Amino acid sequence: MKLKIVSQIVLPATALLLATGCSTMSVSTLTTGQADSYAQHQEQNGLAVAIQPMTDKREINQLFKTDLLENGLFPILVVAENGGKDASFIIAKENVSVISQTNIATSTGHDKNLGSGASGAANATGIAAGAMILASPLLAAPLIIASAKLASDATVVQYNLADKELYSRTLGPGDKEQGFVFFQFQKKSPPAGDYHVVLKAKNASTGGITTYDFPITINLPK
Amino acid sequence: MKQLKLSQIAIAFVAVISFLTVGCTHMIRPPSQPFTAYVGQEKVPMKVGVNLTDDLRNAKSVYHSMGDTWVIPIGGSIATNAPVLAEQTFDGVVVMNNGVLPSGQQVDAILTPRVAYINRTVGATSFGDSIVDIKVEWTLADTSGNTIWVNTVDGQAKGSTGWTNPKTILKKAIENLLRNSQQELNSSPAIREFAKQRAH
Numbered sequence: 001m002k003l004k005i006v007s008q009i010v011l012p013a014t015a016l017l018l019a020t021g022c023s024t025m026s027v028s029t030l031t032t033g034q035a036d037s038y039a040q041h042q043e044q045n046g047l048a049v050a051i052q053p054m055t056d057k058r059e060i061n062q063l064f065k066t067d068l069l070e071n072g073l074f075p076i077l078v079v080a081e082n083g084g085k086d087a088s089f090i091i092a093k094e095n096v097s098v099i100s101q102t103n104i105a106t107s108t109g110h111d112k113n114l115g116s117g118a119s120g121a122a123n124a125t126g127i128a129a130g131a132m133i134l135a136s137p138l139l140a141a142p143l144i145i146a147s148a149k150l151a152s153d154a155t156v157v158q159y160n161l162a163d164k165e166l167y168s169r170t171l172g173p174g175d176k177e178q179g180f181v182f183f184q185f186q187k188k189s190p191p192a193g194d195y196h197v198v199l200k201a202k203n204a205s206t207g208g209i210t211t212y213d214f215p216i217t218i219n220l221p222k
Numbered sequence: 223m224k225q226l227k228l229s230q231i232a233i234a235f236v237a238v239i240s241f242l243t244v245g246c247t248h249m250i251r252p253p254s255q256p257f258t259a260y261v262g263q264e265k266v267p268m269k270v271g272v273n274l275t276d277d278l279r280n281a282k283s284v285y286h287s288m289g290d291t292w293v294i295p296i297g298g299s300i301a302t303n304a305p306v307l308a309e310q311t312f313d314g315v316v317v318m319n320n321g322v323l324p325s326g327q328q329v330d331a332i333l334t335p336r337v338a339y340i341n342r343t344v345g346a347t348s349f350g351d352s353i354v355d356i357k358v359e360w361t362l363a364d365t366s367g368n369t370i371w372v373n374t375v376d377g378q379a380k381g382s383t384g385w386t387n388p389k390t391i392l393k394k395a396i397e398n399l400l401r402n403s404q405q406e407l408n409s410s411p412a413i414r415e416f417a418k419q420r421a422h
Contacts, residue, residue, distance in 0.1 A: 023346060023347075023350070024343075024345040024346045024347075024350035024351060025346075088371070088410075088411055088412035088415070090369060090371075090372055092372065150346060151287040151288060151344065152343070152344050152345055152346040152350065153346075155285070155341065155342065155343040155344050156343050158341055158343075159341050159343045159353060159355055162339045162341060162355065162357070163355070167338060167357065167359065167374030168338075168359055168361075168372045168373065168374050169372070169373050169374060170371045170372055170373055170410065170412050172410060172411040172412060173411065202369070204369075204370060204371060204412040204415075205412065205415055205416070205419075207368060
């Protein structure tokens with residue numbers, strides 16, 4: 001009798017519970033193509049860089065398991081590939097900025113983090129008027145966690161964000177790096193209009209800076 | 223007398239509420255001894271200063287869930303492991319405290335570790351996966367502060383939320399991080415190139 005109860009009620013109920021509401025949120029995989037396969041790409045000195053702003057809510061939800069735009073975060077995918085034979089290039093999220101068209105002429109001259117290590121916490125260029133502020137998913141986590149329905153989901157969402165972020169890396173010949181940079185905006189007045197995504201890469205041996213400038217039009221869904 | 227009883231009840235009520243809402247703090251401590259089981263590799267011929275900062279030593283993960291707090295004090299472990307890892311990778315190693323070289327010492331470059339990220343996921347049930355993920359940014363700069371090489375290295379390990387000791391998962395994640403770090407440091411063309419230039 002006991003065995004019958006276990007096999008006919010308890011086991012199916014447990015299986016149903018695990019398969020539906022009580023299963024742990026899965027982590028999505030970020031797959032990227034070669035830099036030159038993106039609409040916005042440039043190649044200089046052997047280093048190819050591509051960017052892809054993400055504004056589609058459904059796509060964002062699918063990849064990050066949360067609505068980043070609703071939380072005031074605008075994700076931009078960066079793909080960098082070193083196709084050269086000798087030089088190594090340093091890529092860092094602190095050296096990616098989003099600047100409005102009207103401020104581009106005055107703001108791109110700043111090279112805050114490139115000279116003495118790329119471990120700065122914030123992008124000073126991004127704080128200039130008309131520019132967007134670089135955000136860390138860790139700092140934005142309380143916003144995201146507050147909107148997650150389960151404690152477990154909150155940890156997985158945070159892990160998922162960190163997993164897909166762009167981190168500092170030196171690209172040797174043949175190396176590729178990809179990841180998202182997240183920019184913070186005021187939910188009441190989301191950015192709209194013409195902007196520039198500016199990325200600066202440093203040649204590891206000569207210290208020379210290569211600037212990549214991508215014009216984009218931002219039109220975030222309301 | 224009646225007033226005294228009411229105040230006693232109020233105190234007892236506050237005490238019970240506090241007890242129910244404060245919760246516990248759980249420490250998931252990394253191993254106290256450094257990891258040593260590195261794969262033997264050809265060392266980079268230069269002397270580095272391993273710069274251990276207070277920011278690194280104090281790095282930790284703090285996570286609050288349902289009244290409980292989970293703390294992973296990772297910084298001390300990375301600070302203990304960094305010089306051992308550097309000794310596996312470079313010919314000479316000097317430990318620096320907050321950017322200060324010991325007197326009489328000279329180095330070719332300075333290696334600074336920084337905890338960029340640490341997190342522990344928990345499953346929706348005790349059978350669900352728990353992942354510990356640690357990312358450490360290693361910056362190698364010359365003595366003038368110019369970055370020669372920087373990489374953010376990842377270390378992860380997975381177990382069951384309720385059935386694997388969290389310390390075991392953390393230990394595996396740290397070991398994974400250190401093995402990956404050794405590989406990244408050792409295989410970097412930028413570091414080898416810098417060492418070659420220094421030798422000439």
